[in-house]
Structures are given as structure tokens and as C-alpha cells.
Amino acid sequence: MPTNLPPEARAKWIKVMEARTLEEKIAALEEFISAVPKHKGTENLMLWATRRLSQLKEELEEKKRRKVGFGPRFFVEKEGSAQLVMLGWPSSGKTLLLAKLTNAKVEASPIPFSTTLPQPGMMKFEDVLLQLVDAPSLPFGLGEKVSWYGRTIGLARNADGVILVVDLSRDVDKQLKSAVQELEENGILLGKRKAVVSFTKTSAGGINIVVIGRLIDATPDDVRKLLLDYRIHHGIVRIIGEASIDDVEAAILGNRDYKPSVIVGNKLDIAGQDSVEVLGQLARKLGVPYLAVSALRGDNLSLLPKMCFESLELIRIYTKQPSGEVARKPLVLRKGATVLDVARAIHSSFAENFKYARIWGPSAKYPGERVGKDHVLKDGDVVEIRA
Incomplete structure (x- = not known):
């Protein structure tokens, strides 16, 4: 163990x-x-x-x-297709970024810790809205604990993704490493995991293990023994990718939360190229997408919405009624979603009475391809459910 x-x-x-x-x-x-x-x-x-x-x-x-x-309330109700919390140091420019990227009516202040409550705004990426939340700043790596520390970490934990804002005019190496370490100590890991492991406890049916990939240091029997050690006799373990027994236990304990993330280096207008290179080296090592911007001048801000959407690994699916028009507003689902997931999202009866579906778009071999419930969809697909 x-x-x-x-x-x-x-x-x-x-x-x-x-x-x-x-x-x-x-x-x-x-x-x-x-x-x-x-x-x-x-x-x-x-x-x-x-x-x-x-x-x-x-x-x-x-x-x-x-x-x-x-x-006032600290918790922010989720809106749009996903919520991303912006974390960063005092005076890193998060508030100005929020103002430039969203419809939020906020004013940036040069005074450190001027944001003491989370401030939300809606950012548009094509036909999808993403909610950005400017969280109160955290002095990562300084050993200081502001009164909102735990609640801000809680915001990040509950969000769908994290935008880590770095001040390019200051020590990028120190900022990034201290933030990553402190977030990891709180069970929040940035970037993509090698494996997606989920555990759902059920009331009956025994222990079922679904592996799409492989267990690298254990067998399915080892996973069953682990669950029985926790006195769990019924449940479903889903493993996608290469997972260790540690990853399975972390899914049970819930003490590792991988967050889709983007690292944004702000203040490009006053920073040197050396800072941008350091940012790139560290971000690539973490396996996290990064972008150098200037919230003040607007440099590269137009690239951020797409980067955020892609980091969340979301796809847009457009539903279509038989002999009808394609819906203008997409269903936004996780990458890897199937036709059955679309049926469930429309209504439970579509899933229960599912017969087949027709697909147009990137995942279809030809327009109007007839597929079953397990067909994996891609961003931009049009789906017609027959039930």
C-alpha cells in the first residue's frame, strides 16, 4: 500500500x-x-x-x-460551459485580464491584495461561453497566509480549470515553482494526468473494473483487493491511460485533483525576452500550455480563449432532429464523449430507448453515417438520435 x-x-x-x-x-x-x-x-x-x-x-x-x-459571498455559482479560476500573486494583473477578456465591470488597482472577493466574468470562444473568476491573490512561497487562503484554494478545487497568472517583470522561476509546489501540497495538480481514474461507489453489483489502457504496476485483482481493504464491496473503477495502483488509491481518497490549466505570463510590455523563455521552459516541463501576454496593450489576448477551451478538453456537439435544422447552440461535453452521452444530455428517455444515431462531421466516415451508442464523437460533430 x-x-x-x-x-x-x-x-x-x-x-x-x-x-x-x-x-x-x-x-x-x-x-x-x-x-x-x-x-x-x-x-x-x-x-x-x-x-x-x-x-x-x-x-x-x-x-x-x-x-x-x-x-458577502465568496462562493461563485458556475455559469457557461466551464469555470476557470485565475490564480496569481499580488499585482500580477489578474483583474485587468478579467476586464479585457470578459464583460466584467471591474477596475484594476496597483495596490497589492486589492481584490479580496472573487470576481466573475464571461469570456467568449466562438459559440461557447467560459466563466473566468479572478480569485483574491495568494503570496505563494512567502510563508504568508492571508485570511482568504483556504477559500481561494477551495475555489480552484471546485473549478473546472485553472489559469495561473505570472508576472513576467519579476522572478518567473520563483513564482511558478512556488505556486506549483503549494498547489500540489493542497492536492491540486496542474496539467494533464497520464491516466484518468474515476471511482463510483454503487449499492450492488460487486466491483467492476474498466481499463482502457493498462495498469503499469498492478493487476485488476490488486485493484479489487485495494477496494476490499477499504471495505468497499460494490463500485466501478474506470481507468483511461496508464495508471498505477497509487493513482487508483488517489481516486478513492480524492487527495489528487488534476486541473486542466493554462499558464499566462502577463506584463509582456515591460518584460524581457529572457523571462518569456524561462516561462516556456518551465511550462513545457510541466506539460502545461502557456501564453505571454500584455493585459495593458492587449498583446496575444485573442489567443487565450481558444487555449483555455482546448486545455479543458471539451468538445461541441450540435444536435439535429430528423429532417430538421441543426441546433445553433451546442452541447458542450468532455473529450471522449459518446453518442450515448449525447442522448443522456438531451433526455434520459433518449438513452433508455436509443436505437441508433446518424453523424455528420469530423468523427463520421461519411456524411450521415449510422452509428451505435458507443461511437466516440469529435468537436463539431452533428448528431441525430433515433429512439
């Missing part, structure tokens, strides 16, 4: 997974932390668990404040 958790701690984690309310989650996580032995193998898990506990307590306090009508 990667973390060498005893049976008692694993049993406590099941309570964390089953908790529904914030109060239940806090109580269950406190019990889990008390049951985890303290040794080198559990250091990262304990660091994540204690920080997660702190964030949950902050969320509970905000919930209480909202209930009595005291203080």
Missing part, C-alpha cells in the same frame, strides 16, 4: 466518502486524521487532509455568515 493505512483509517475514510453535509464531512475527516499513523509514508496525505479540513471549516463559517445575511 502506498500510504500504509491501517484498516481502522481506511474504515474512517469510508465515512468521509459517505458524508453529505459540511458538518458530517468535518467530523468524519477529523476522525480519519486521528486514525492515520504519523510516519514518512503518510506525510503528504496528512498535509492534504489537514489543509482540506481547514478549508471545509472555512466553507462552513461562510455558510453560516450567508445564512444570517452577514458579509
Whole structure:
């Protein structure tokens, strides 16, 4: 076992997974932390668990404040096809970026930490709207903890993606490395994962393991044993790509959250080419797309919406009724979505009574190709469901 958790701690984690309310989650996580032995193998898990506990307590306090009508809201309701949270250092230019990229009526200030509440705005990419949220700045790597630290990390955790804003006029290496390290300590990893591992607990049916790719250091039986060690007897494990047993356990624990991300180097108007090169080297090493921009002059800002959309690995699917027109507004789904996913998105009855579909577009061998429910779609496909 990667973390060498005893049976008692694993049993406590099941309570964390089953908790529904914030109060239940806090109580269950406190019990889990008390049951985890303290040794080198559990250091990262304990660091994540204690920080997660702190964030949950902050969320509970905000919930209480909202209930009595005291203080503004920190949580931002999702709008559009996806939500991306902008993280960065004080005075990195996030607010000006938000103003230039969206419809948000905000004013940038030269005063550090002037943004103390998240500010949302809608960014357009062709026929899709993406929500950007300018989060209060975080002093990564300085050992300082601002009052909104946990809530800002919570914003990033709940978002669909992250835009990390770097000030190109300052030490890019220090900014980027400290941010990546601190986010990882909070269980947030930037960029694409080598494997997508998801776990869904069910009430019956035993343990089912679906592998599209391979397990690199384990067998399906090892995965079943791992789940049984956590006293999980029914559930579905889906593995896409190359996954380790660590990846499977992380999916159970939920202590690793890979976020689609883009690194934006701002203030290109006052930075040297050396800073841009450092940004590129570090971003490529992380496997994260990057872009050098000037929010002030507008340099390269027009490239960012497409980069964000592609990093989220979304696709647009246009539905069509038999002998009817193609819908103007697309369904926005995850890359790898199938015809059955489209049927479910339209209405559950379409999925239940599905017969076949016709496809026009990039994934079709020819216009109007007849396909089954498992046909994998591509961005821009037109789908006609027959049920």
C-alpha cells in the first residue's frame, strides 16, 4: 500500500466518502486524521487532509455568515460551459485580464491584495461561453497566509480549470515553482494526468473494473483487493491511460485533483525576452500550455480563449432532429464523449430507448453515417438520435 493505512483509517475514510453535509464531512475527516499513523509514508496525505479540513471549516463559517445575511459571498455559482479560476500573486494583473477578456465591470488597482472577493466574468470562444473568476491573490512561497487562503484554494478545487497568472517583470522561476509546489501540497495538480481514474461507489453489483489502457504496476485483482481493504464491496473503477495502483488509491481518497490549466505570463510590455523563455521552459516541463501576454496593450489576448477551451478538453456537439435544422447552440461535453452521452444530455428517455444515431462531421466516415451508442464523437460533430 502506498500510504500504509491501517484498516481502522481506511474504515474512517469510508465515512468521509459517505458524508453529505459540511458538518458530517468535518467530523468524519477529523476522525480519519486521528486514525492515520504519523510516519514518512503518510506525510503528504496528512498535509492534504489537514489543509482540506481547514478549508471545509472555512466553507462552513461562510455558510453560516450567508445564512444570517452577514458579509458577502465568496462562493461563485458556475455559469457557461466551464469555470476557470485565475490564480496569481499580488499585482500580477489578474483583474485587468478579467476586464479585457470578459464583460466584467471591474477596475484594476496597483495596490497589492486589492481584490479580496472573487470576481466573475464571461469570456467568449466562438459559440461557447467560459466563466473566468479572478480569485483574491495568494503570496505563494512567502510563508504568508492571508485570511482568504483556504477559500481561494477551495475555489480552484471546485473549478473546472485553472489559469495561473505570472508576472513576467519579476522572478518567473520563483513564482511558478512556488505556486506549483503549494498547489500540489493542497492536492491540486496542474496539467494533464497520464491516466484518468474515476471511482463510483454503487449499492450492488460487486466491483467492476474498466481499463482502457493498462495498469503499469498492478493487476485488476490488486485493484479489487485495494477496494476490499477499504471495505468497499460494490463500485466501478474506470481507468483511461496508464495508471498505477497509487493513482487508483488517489481516486478513492480524492487527495489528487488534476486541473486542466493554462499558464499566462502577463506584463509582456515591460518584460524581457529572457523571462518569456524561462516561462516556456518551465511550462513545457510541466506539460502545461502557456501564453505571454500584455493585459495593458492587449498583446496575444485573442489567443487565450481558444487555449483555455482546448486545455479543458471539451468538445461541441450540435444536435439535429430528423429532417430538421441543426441546433445553433451546442452541447458542450468532455473529450471522449459518446453518442450515448449525447442522448443522456438531451433526455434520459433518449438513452433508455436509443436505437441508433446518424453523424455528420469530423468523427463520421461519411456524411450521415449510422452509428451505435458507443461511437466516440469529435468537436463539431452533428448528431441525430433515433429512439
